[in-house]
Amino acid sequence: MKINRPFNQLTLSEYVPIIENHKQYSDFNTLGLYRSLLENQNLTLQEKQEIRDFAHQYFQKTFEFLQLKDPQTYFEISTLGEQLTKGDELNLWRIIRENQQDILKKKQIKHRNFGTYSKHDCGYDHCPYNGLMIRQGTPLAEFSVCFDSDKNQDEKKQKSQRLKREKRDWKRNRPSN
Structure with missing residues (x-):
């Protein structure tokens, strides 16, 4: 089965069943799901946060690996709707770098x-x-x-x-x- 629609065109009511039944879709892409939250114009900020939290129930481990794979998307999704000072932002990037180092060490990636x-x-x-x-x-x-x-x-x-x-x-x- 295929979704046959870009994630960034879905509504809240369409996201939930797709995430719940993600294994049934051959074209499901976790990174695409998280990126779509940043690009989707059909959703309010509160709906984006709901979808993010709901997706974390299924894809928390994959989301954590985004720190290494696509740190900018990880940062933007993590801080969705938050007002950050420059110090908070720098601290989060420092934490992301430390987590990248830990992930590489734990997975023994050279x-x-x-x-x-x-x-x-x-x-x-x-x-x-x-x-x-x-x-x-x-x-x-x-x-x-x-x-x-x-x-x-x-x-x-x-x-x-x-x-x-x-x-x-x-x-x-x-x-x-």
């Missing part, structure tokens, strides 16, 4: 190419690479998941080059007896 982080997005509308799938660590990977505890891969190489340069300069500039 790479960080997930969802929005696996595609090029430099912020320029005219960029020909926008939406292109990229490999982590390449120059096209503008934004990737990074944590404060990450080590700089080039640090040892840069230190070695600096020490060689200093040694060469010292030998050149030392006073000859």
Whole structure:
């Protein structure tokens, strides 16, 4: 069975049976469900919050994984209808980064190419690479998941080059007896 309609065109009374019977629909998409709450013009803020809370009963684990897959959507859905100060916003993003780190550690995932982080997005509308799938660590990977505890891969190489340069300069500039 298929839904045959975009989520962002549904009403509250249509969302509930679809969520309850989500396993029967071959085209059901959890990420699409949560994104539609942000895009749906047919719903009031209170209805969006009701649907979000109802969907959490079925998809809480999937919603938590959105922190890694699509953190912007996770943030917007989590704060739906709330007035946040800049400090609250920064604190929530800090918590999301910590949770991303925990999820990667718990699931023993070594790479960080997930969802929005696996595609090029430099912020320029005219960029020909926008939406292109990229490999982590390449120059096209503008934004990737990074944590404060990450080590700089080039640090040892840069230190070695600096020490060689200093040694060469010292030998050149030392006073000859």
